[in-house]
Amino acid sequence: xxxxxxxxxxxxxxxxxxxxxxxxxxxxxxxxxxxxxxxxxxxxxxxxxxxxxxxxxxxxxxxxxxxxxxxxxxxxxxxxxxxxxxxxxxxxxxxxxxxxxxxxxxxxxxxxxxxxxxxxxxxxxxxxxxxxxxxxxxxxxxxxxxxxxxxxxxxxxxxxxxxxxxxxxxxxxxxxxxxxxxxxxxxxxxxxxxxxxxxxxxxxxxxxxxxxxxxxxxxxxxxxxxx
Numbered sequence: 001x002x003x004x005x006x007x008x009x010x011x012x013x014x015x016x017x018x019x020x021x022x023x024x025x026x027x028x029x030x031x032x033x034x035x036x037x038x039x040x041x042x043x044x045x046x047x048x049x050x051x052x053x054x055x056x057x058x059x060x061x062x063x064x065x066x067x068x069x070x071x072x073x074x075x076x077x078x079x080x081x082x083x084x085x086x087x088x089x090x091x092x093x094x095x096x097x098x099x100x101x102x103x104x105x106x107x108x109x110x111x112x113x114x115x116x117x118x119x120x121x122x123x124x125x126x127x128x129x130x131x132x133x134x135x136x137x138x139x140x141x142x143x144x145x146x147x148x149x150x151x152x153x154x155x156x157x158x159x160x161x162x163x164x165x166x167x168x169x170x171x172x173x174x175x176x177x178x179x180x181x182x183x184x185x186x187x188x189x190x191x192x193x194x195x196x197x198x199x200x201x202x203x204x205x206x207x208x209x210x211x212x213x214x215x216x217x218x219x220x221x222x223x224x225x226x227x
Contacts, residue, residue, distance in 0.1 A: 030045040030046055031051075031054060033045060034055060035058060040154045040157075041115050041154075041157070041158075042115070042158070042161075043158065043161055043163075044158055044159075044162045044164075047162050047163065047164050049167070052159065052164060052167050055155060055159075059151040059152055059154060059155035060151070060152065060155070060175070063147070063149065063150065063152055064148065066147040066148060066150060066151070067147050070143060070144055070147040071143075071144050074143050074144070078138070081139050081140070082139060082140050083142075084132060084140050084141070084142050084145075085188060086132065086133065086134060087190040087191075087192070088180060088183070088189055088190070088191055088192075089191070089192045089193065089194050089195045089196075089201070090177070090191070090192070090193050090194070091194045091201045091204065091205065092195060092200075092201070092204055093173075093176040093177065093180045094173045094176060094177055095204040095205055095207070095208045096172075096176055097169055097170075097173030097174075097175075097176055097208075098169050098172075098173065098209075098211060098212050099207060099208050099211055100172065101160075101165065101168050101169045101172050102169070102211040102212060102214070102215045103125075104118075104121045104124065104125035104156075105121070105122060105125075105156045105157060105160045105168065106160055106165045106169075106215040106218075106219075107211070107214065107218060109160045109161060109165075110215065110218035110219055110221070113222070115161050118157050118160065118161070119157060122153040123153065125149075126149055126150055127146070129145045129146045129149050130142055130143065130145070130146040155168070156168045156172070165215070165219070169212070
């Protein structure tokens with residue numbers, strides 16, 4: 001009997017290692033499936049904070065690649081192109097996260113409940129970024145800005161329909177804050193803590209809070225209907 005236990009020990013070890021690797025393999029399979037473009041209009045297979053962070057980095061990584069490649073092409077196609085540089089305030093870029101996420105993703109989803117409709121409103125959101133400039137001249141439109149946020153459309157859409165819109169709001173504002181700090185540090189644009197007109201800051205913050213409140217009410221109403 002003792003000899004049988006010793007002989008079976010390698011098999012037991014192999015079995016234990018296999019059991020440990022199976023969850024890892026399963027998780028990688030889920031991530032690989034969520035990375036595939038066929039899944040870009042569907043819910044995430046998992047919604048833990050760590051998993052959502054991986055999806056965030058995936059889509060924003062694509063955005064950075066599009067930004068770099070697009071900037072090279074734009075400079076070749078438009079030799080006189082000038083990257084738009086508008087004054088920015090910390091309060092406005094942080095408030096933009098809740099406002100954009102609720103107006104173009106959260107509220108449309110909770111009212112209509114259709115991912116394709118949110119795709120339309122999200123596309124409008126992407127298009128607006130092209131006009132983040134002080135002139136409508138083709139040589140000063142924000143092409144790079146548009147290319148960068150294009151993949152983020154799918155991140156926000158999928159995060160909202162997966163029931164984790166709060167994560168999209170927080171990361172949107174955080175990402176805006178990071179780019180604001182980076183742009184200020186290199187002098188890419190004029191930076192202030194709040195808008196020159198304090199009334200604009202108050203209105204933007206109040207609007208953000210109001211939109212978040214309205215979105216939460218719609219969220220609870222949707223939950224109550226599904227019960």
